[in-house]
Amino acid sequence: MNDVTLRLSGLSKTYLPGTPGEIQVLRGADLELRAGEAVALVAPSGAGKSTLLHIAGLLDTPDTGEVEIAGQGAMGKGDRTRTAIRRRDVGFVYQFHHLLPEFTALENIILPQLANGTSEKAAQVRAMQLLDRVGVSARAEHRPAALSGGEQQRVAFCRALANKPRVLLADEPTGNLDPETSDQVFAALMALVRDEGLSALIATHNLDLAARMDRMLRLEGGVLRPAE
Numbered sequence: 001m002n003d004v005t006l007r008l009s010g011l012s013k014t015y016l017p018g019t020p021g022e023i024q025v026l027r028g029a030d031l032e033l034r035a036g037e038a039v040a041l042v043a044p045s046g047a048g049k050s051t052l053l054h055i056a057g058l059l060d061t062p063d064t065g066e067v068e069i070a071g072q073g074a075m076g077k078g079d080r081t082r083t084a085i086r087r088r089d090v091g092f093v094y095q096f097h098h099l100l101p102e103f104t105a106l107e108n109i110i111l112p113q114l115a116n117g118t119s120e121k122a123a124q125v126r127a128m129q130l131l132d133r134v135g136v137s138a139r140a141e142h143r144p145a146a147l148s149g150g151e152q153q154r155v156a157f158c159r160a161l162a163n164k165p166r167v168l169l170a171d172e173p174t175g176n177l178d179p180e181t182s183d184q185v186f187a188a189l190m191a192l193v194r195d196e197g198l199s200a201l202i203a204t205h206n207l208d209l210a211a212r213m214d215r216m217l218r219l220e221g222g223v224l225r226p227a228e
């Protein structure tokens with residue numbers, strides 16, 4: 001189906017196979033993320049959220065199963081093809097901003113666009129528009145260290161969306177913020193996701209935030225199931 005932006009089929013993943021430390025994290029995980037849909041991923045700590053997100057974003061490979069992004073299967077393809085799909089179609093947000101410290105907020109959003117072949121002028125326009133939409137355009141010329149935690153995450157959202165990906169994968173995007181800031185920053189992220197028509201899979205321990213998404217999935221025992 002064309003309106004499935006991210007499809008995960010039968011993913012399995014075991015770390016340290018055949019050793020005493022062997023741990024089977026995924027055991028046939030399936031997911032269909034439709035265009036424009038925001039889905040919460042909830043799970044007990046250590047259940048494998050980060051593993052699932054890394055596989056979904058083509059940063060890691062499963063032992064078995066398929067990852068399809070915008071209709072294109074990625075397994076069995078070479079590293080270069082997987083990297084090209086990831087660069088074009090996937091945006092990542094983590095718990096910590098991971099912005100480049102020696103560059104300004106604006107430059108942090110321009111750089112990935114230049115790496116993707118966008119002209120400097122167009123990259124600058126897109127970066128300023130994004131910063132404006134998350135309310136931090138006045139801080140565009142500041143380096144990350146001069147920004148608050150909430151501002152840093154807002155800039156990280158802009159960077160993740162700079163190249164207009166189809167899918168946003170987020171791992172505890174507001175997990176490092178106090179509850180009030182987390183609430184506001186999460187609202188800014190959701191507004192961006194909605195405006196851009198993105199499909200989003202967002203891992204969070206915060207059930208109030210999870211309830212604001214279209215549906216919630218629980219990762220437990222290595223599989224994904226609908227959660228209440």
Ligand SMILES: Nc1ncnc2c1ncn2[C@@H]1O[C@H](COP(=O)(O)OP(=O)(O)OP(=O)(O)O)[C@@H](O)[C@H]1O
Nearest residue numbers: 015016023025043044045046047048049050051052
């Ligand atoms: N490279 C690795 N080698 C061995 N074990 C690993 C590796 N990466 C993760 N694990 C183990 O796999 C399990 C799942 O890890 P993962 O980081 O995916 O969980 P998580 O749900 O994101 O956890 P948390 O919510 O605490 O961040 C954990 O028990 C972890 O220790």
